[in-house]
Amino acid sequence: MTYFTVATLAILVSMAMLLVRAFKGETVYDRILAVNSFGTKTVLLIALMCFMTGRPDFIDLALVYALMNFISTIAVLRFTRYHDMLDDDDLRARRLSAPIAPAIEEELT
Amino acid sequence: MSVWLEALSWLSMLAGSLVLLVTGLGVLTLPEYYSRLHATSITDTLGAALVLFGLAVQAGWSLATAKLVMVMLFLMITGPAASHALVKTAALHDLSLPPRRRQEDGDAGAD
Numbered sequence: 001m002t003y004f005t006v007a008t009l010a011i012l013v014s015m016a017m018l019l020v021r022a023f024k025g026e027t028v029y030d031r032i033l034a035v036n037s038f039g040t041k042t043v044l045l046i047a048l049m050c051f052m053t054g055r056p057d058f059i060d061l062a063l064v065y066a067l068m069n070f071i072s073t074i075a076v077l078r079f080t081r082y083h084d085m086l087d088d089d090d091l092r093a094r095r096l097s098a099p100i101a102p103a104i105e106e107e108l109t
Numbered sequence: 110m111s112v113w114l115e116a117l118s119w120l121s122m123l124a125g126s127l128v129l130l131v132t133g134l135g136v137l138t139l140p141e142y143y144s145r146l147h148a149t150s151i152t153d154t155l156g157a158a159l160v161l162f163g164l165a166v167q168a169g170w171s172l173a174t175a176k177l178v179m180v181m182l183f184l185m186i187t188g189p190a191a192s193h194a195l196v197k198t199a200a201l202h203d204l205s206l207p208p209r210r211r212q213e214d215g216d217a218g219a220d
Contacts (some may be wrong), residue, residue: 003119007160010126017133020146029142029199036191037132037149044129044160047180051164056173063180070187074190077198 004052008045015041032076038068118166128152142199150192157184158193166184 013037022034046062135148161181165174 003122007126007163009121010130011160014129017137021136025144027199028197030145032130033146033149034136035140036195037136037153038189040153040157041129041132044157044178045126047161047164047177050173051172056168056171056176059173059176059180063176063183066180066183066202070183070191072193074194075192081198081201086181 004048008048010053011041011045011048015045028080032073032080036069036073039065039073043069110167114166118163120163121159121166122163125156125161128156128159132156143196146196146199150188150195151209154185154188157181157188170188 018034018038018041021040022031025031025034043062043066045063047059050056050058050062129152132149133151135152139145139148158181161177161184162165165181168174168177194198
């Protein structure tokens with residue numbers, strides 16, 4: 001099928017552009033944005049590859065990848081805000097005096 | 110599969126890949142963060158929906174179509190949610206907009 005190839009090539013070109021932005025990005029958020037969009041395109045690429053190789057059962061992989069992509073984006077955004085993955089506000093307040101990731105903080109400001 | 114369904118699938122996937130190319134181009138070329146986010150958040154959802162719809166038409170009524178519809182629904186829920194989280198986090202960290210550029214010659218030095 002030729003148009004599977006066309007769609008795959010378009011997605012690959014778009015992924016290359018997103019990778020350039022992810023490496024070049026001026027802020028952390030540009031990188032997170034590029035990686036999030038890259039993950040969405042990976043989901044589409046997996047679905048296309050399933051149909052190109054004639055094994056549509058593997059769309060489960062695309063579904064799992066979509067779930068993981070969303071959760072990892074939210075987790076990284078939460079990390080940029082709180083500098084940890086804690087669910088406990090008291091523990092966070094006690095740790096707040098010692099910054100955990102000064103490098104990230106420096107890049108954020 | 111009839112010719113019309115084939116054409117529908119073809120058109121949908123072609124439109125989807127065009128929209129996805131616009132995503133990459135927008136992220137690469139737009140000048141600052143919020144406009145880049147505007148470029149990705151909209152076109153990502155639309156392009157994914159179009160490509161997955163084309164694949165679902167290709168698959169016919171089968172289990173693969175059910176899975177594709179699940180992927181599409183999930184992407185349509187999580188894409189805007191992730192974009193909202195991205196813009197809200199950036200705004201909370203005071204990532205501000207650049208000063209507005211004026212095109213008129215008289216206002217070149219202003220602001």
